[in-house]
Amino acid sequence: MVVTFDAELWIWDARRGDSWTFVSLPVEAAAEIRDVAGGSRRGFGSLRVRAAIGDSSWATSIFPDSARDTFALPVKKAVRRAEGLDAGDVATVTVELVDV
Numbered sequence: 591m592v593v594t595f596d597a598e599l600w601i602w603d604a605r606r607g608d609s610w611t612f613v614s615l616p617v618e619a620a621a622e623i624r625d626v627a628g629g630s631r632r633g634f635g636s637l638r639v640r641a642a643i644g645d646s647s648w649a650t651s652i653f654p655d656s657a658r659d660t661f662a663l664p665v666k667k668a669v670r671r672a673e674g675l676d677a678g679d680v681a682t683v684t685v686e687l688v689d690v
Contacts, residue, residue, distance in 0.1 A: 591622070591687045592687075593622075593623070595616050597614055597681065598613070599611050599676065599681060600678075610664065611664070612662040612663060614662055615660050615661045617660050619660075623661065634654070636653050637661070638650075638687070639685050639686060639687055640685075641685050643675070643684075648666055648669060649688070650664055650666070663685060
């Protein structure tokens, strides 16, 4: 399953000092991902994905975000630098589920 969407980068409030930066998947895509993945989740309810923004791609996991009823995708500092992105910017993101 592959999902492409536009999303704003945001910093996780609980780790603001560490600059953990994420994008939220669209709620509709999250519901579809839950259906496809069923109960096959890893630690913290995460799912392995391959993500891409611009010319950058990386392997990571998406994590359930109950406050937003979706999944959160961490965006690595190296990706943000390579793509010239900061928190508050909007990026086109592609997420592909792995091992589902």
